[in-house]
Every structure is written in C-alpha cells, then in structure tokens.
Amino acid sequence: MPKLWNETIETHRRDVRHAILATTAALVAERGLLNVTMSQIAEQTGIGRATLYKYFPDVEAILRAWHAERIAHHLAHLIDVRDQAVGPAQRLEAVLEAFAVISHGSHGHFDTDLVALLHRDEQVGHAQEQVRHVIRDLLAEAAAAGEVRADVAPAELAAYCVHALAAAGTLPSKAAVRRLVAVTLAGLRPIA
Amino acid sequence: MPKLWNETIETHRRDVRHAILATTAALVAERGLLNVTMSQIAEQTGIGRATLYKYFPDVEAILRAWHAERIAHHLAHLIDVRDQAVGPAQRLEAVLEAFAVISHGSHGHFDTDLVALLHRDEQVGHAQEQVRHVIRDLLAEAAAAGEVRADVAPAELAAYCVHALAAAGTLPSKAAVRRLVAVTLAGLRPIA
DNA sequence: ATTTATCAAGACGTAGTGTCTCGATCCCGT
C-alpha cells in the first residue's frame, strides 16, 4: 500500500523524490556521511527499498541530487537579489550579503565541498560554477565601473568571495556575518 | 606471513598504520568517499582484514586519523614559518602565504570540511581549531601593532582568512595563489 | 470500466562486515 499518494502521478513522483532528498540529508546530518544506507533511507522515508531504487541507484546519487537542488535554489535567490539592486557596487554587495546569509544558515553542512568528497562529479561542480559565474560577472561590472580592484581577474576574485563567505557557516551571529561581508568587500577595494 | 616487518615492533606498528592511512586516502581520491570498504583497504595495503581491524574499527576512524596527521603536519609547518619571520605584519603574511600554499597543494581534497562530513567529530574540529588559533593570535598581535583592522575580532578575522585561503585549492597557479593572499590581506587592512 | 503506473513485502544471490581461531613468523629479553 503506497504511503505517499495524493494528487497526480507527476506530483506524487515529485513529492516522493523530495521526501527522499530531505530524509537523506537529515540522516547524514544525524549519523554522518558514511553511516547512512539505502535501507535506512527507505525506512525513514516510509517507502519500500525497491521503490527507492526506482528513484535513485545509490546514496551518492541522492546526495548529488540534494546538492544540485540546493544550489539551484540558492542561484535563483541570488539572481533575484541581484535584479532588485541598482548600480554595480550595490548589486555586488547585495549578492555577497545574500550568499553569506545562505552560508550562515547551512552551518557548513557539506554545502560547498560535496563535489570533492563525492568523487569529483562534474555535474555537482558545474552547478556550483553557476553561482560563481553570477558573482564573477558582478565583479567584472564593478571593476569596469572602477569600484572593484582590476589588478586581479574577476574569476579569481569570485573564488575568493565564495570561499571567504563560506566562513559565515562557522560564525555565531548575523552581526558577525555582516562584519565578514565588510571584510570581504574590503579585500575587493581598488588599490589607492 | 606478515608482509611489512622490518625493525622493531614499534616502528612496524607505525609503518603499518601509515600505510593504512596513505592507502585509504588514495582510494578515497580514486573512488570517492562512499565507495571505499575495509576489505579494499586491507587488500590494497597488503594486510589481512583481521589485522586492519586491530588498527582501526572502521573507514571513518581511518579518515579521522589521516586528517589529524595532516593537520598536525600543517600546524608544525605553519609554526615553523611563523617563528622564522620577524614583526607582526611579516609573520602574519608569511603564515597566510604558507597556509595558501598548503591549500593549493591539496586541491581541496577533503582537507578542511572532513569534520562536517564525518559527523562533526570534536577531535577533528579541535585539530583544525589549533591552526585557526595560531592565525588568530598573529592577527591579535598585528592589530595591537596597528597593522590589522581592530574593528573586527581576531577570531572572526581568522575564520575569514582560513576560508578565503582555502580558495587556493581551486586556483590554477602559484601566481594566482599569491594574488589571493594579497586580496585576503587587503581585507585585513586597517580602515583609513 | 479498463488500462497504465506505482507500490511494498518477500525472496534470492552477492558483497562486505566484524569477530574468532590457529598455525606461522618475528621481535624482545635474558
């Protein structure tokens, strides 16, 4: 007897998939990456093991999908924040602040380095690159406007921003996150 | 027939342990974190499975030990670099540069975020904290000398440095690493 | 109402685990 039926087959599939992703992330957070099995995931999700295998071939595939969804969500949010700001420097600052808030909320839960730990999957790396590209393009705009240093390539500055703001996950408060953004922006300032 | 005997029992134990750590890290790099088993590790190391279980209870314990050794090695190196420099700003710059070089060499191979991915082990986190404390103390010295901004706590600035310089693992060249260090240091500069 | 899709329990063979035994080998201390 299926336990997760509600509307159409399509929404049902989406709901099951989402439940699998959410349950897996929770199990990994609770028990660690190496101590989660397909049997546990099926049981905690409330579906059969055979059903789980119809959605994903293994734990690694589930984690990749979970990560890709989170990155896509973050990307959409950052683009939204970018589009609501005006002026190169303001847009950059708004996006970096939003990124830091995201990092702060995730508390470093394998958000950024999953690619390295799941055998360097190109798809996962690609999703992260999209976020970096948004930031790189904003840096290029701000550099062209003379509001960001132009002696370092925007791609390198984007890597700096993404990693520096990942520290937000280790900070205790929103105020500390704002200071981190200010310090990061200070590193981008044009040289006098 | 034991395959790794040479000198004393103590050196033998150390050699076996080191071989296990090195083989495990290589297997993880090759096959990914979730696809490495105790049976594979024993086989590739050239020891029996029962022997492997005498050294470590599971894969996670091996990875923790591997990580702790690398952190200890990095820490010793950073302290050495620190002690060879003179003056607060010079010592800070020297240590940050050395840290960036280490990050560059590791190419992000689960060096920094293993703690988050292996179920938040306090021991692993503690080892990383020692590195951060060295940098934090250098920041405090430099701030007291007026060479680093004092409006942000040294612990927060240390988190910023460690994460920003972790970007070195994604950079293609030593020159890019040097630019990253310069950008990171720019973020630390006292406000005019 | 019929067709199509999804489902879960159970079975099956496989792989890996974790522990134990035992004979072989080597280091250590005298």
Place this chain on the structure above:
DNA sequence: ACGGGATCGAGACACTACGTCTTGATAAAT
C-alpha cells in the same frame, strides 16, 4: 641461542546491506 610475547593472515562463521526480481494490491489516467 632460547623461551616468551606479539603480530600476522587465511579461513570460518553469522550477520547486515545490497540490488534485482516477482507478485498482488492500490491508485491515477483515459
């Protein structure tokens, strides 16, 4: 050189998880 102690690996054993398959039940789609 010898006896004692330590380590070793192969194999056995019972267990867990896997990955696939079958089958009858349930639900959506037409």
